[in-house]
Amino acid sequence: DGGITQSPKYLFRKEGQNVTLSCEQNLNHDAMYWYRQDPGQGLRLIYYSQIVNDFQKGDIAEGYSVSREKKESFPLTVTSAQKNPTAFYLCASSSRGAATDTQYFGPGTRLTVL
Amino acid sequence: RKEVEQDPGPFNVPEGATVAFNCTYSNSASQSFFWYRQDCRKEPKLLMSVYSSGNEDGRFTAQLNRASQYISLLIRDSKLSDSATYLCVVVSGGYQKVTFGIGTKLQVIP
Numbered sequence: 205d206g207g208i209t210q211s212p213k214y215l216f217r218k219e220g221q222n223v224t225l226s227c228e229q230n231l232n233h234d235a236m237y238w239y240r241q242d243p244g245q246g247l248r249l250i251y252y253s254q255i256v257n258d259f260q261k262g263d264i265a266e267g268y269s270v271s272r273e274k275k276e277s278f279p280l281t282v283t284s285a286q287k288n289p290t291a292f293y294l295c296a297s298s299s300r301g302a303a304t305d306t307q308y309f310g311p312g313t314r315l316t317v318l
Numbered sequence: 319r320k321e322v323e324q325d326p327g328p329f330n331v332p333e334g335a336t337v338a339f340n341c342t343y344s345n346s347a348s349q350s351f352f353w354y355r356q357d358c359r360k361e362p363k364l365l366m367s368v369y370s371s372g373n374e375d376g377r378f379t380a381q382l383n384r385a386s387q388y389i390s391l392l393i394r395d396s397k398l399s400d401s402a403t404y405l406c407v408v409v410s411g412g413y414q415k416v417t418f419g420i421g422t423k424l425q426v427i428p
């Protein structure tokens with residue numbers, strides 16, 4: 205089955221710790237994205253990547269880092285610098301990153317900072 | 319003014335009713351528009367793209383009004399399974415500018 209996988213589904217971390225969220229896709233898509241979703245707010249873009257070894261900051265990149273060493277993988281690290289990391293994190297991909305491309309989402313990771 | 323605005327609802331409608339949602343956007347140069355559906359605690363999934371000529375998919379109809387800068391979603395003959403949050407998505411410049419609305423919650427009641 206083609207699709208996007210994210211792991212883990214639920215993640216708990218102590219304040220001050222870095223944590224890495226996994227995102228893998230086997231759709232052969234060039235573009236990948238990371239969003240966070242908070243109650244009462246729309247999805248907000250953290251980082252995006254249109255091609256391997258290239259990525260750009262989105263609207264709320266502070267306290268996050270990413271890498272894109274392989275086409276199918278786009279891991280997100282939530283660092284201790286992120287002030288309010290508790291949220292629902294969604295990874296997405298699209299064919300080329302063009303305006304008309306559909307974005308396909310993974311099942312998400314719920315991160316809770318204790 | 320927010321880039322993309324939606325009424326968060328909830329819209330509580332009886333089964334079989336017709337319901338319509340609007341979504342307004344502020345950037346007149348916006349290029350592409352979509353409606354996504356998101357079930358509780360799940361990921362968003364594409365419902366339909368929105369074209370200038372309007373498009374229909376079964377009980378769902380989407381319209382774009384560029385002059386007034388809004389898109390709409392009409393659901394006819396509502397089913398219980400239509401209960402979800404409907405997200406409006408506006409794309410202004412390819413991958414670098416995708417904006418999601420906060421979503422409109424629909425609850426279809428028996």
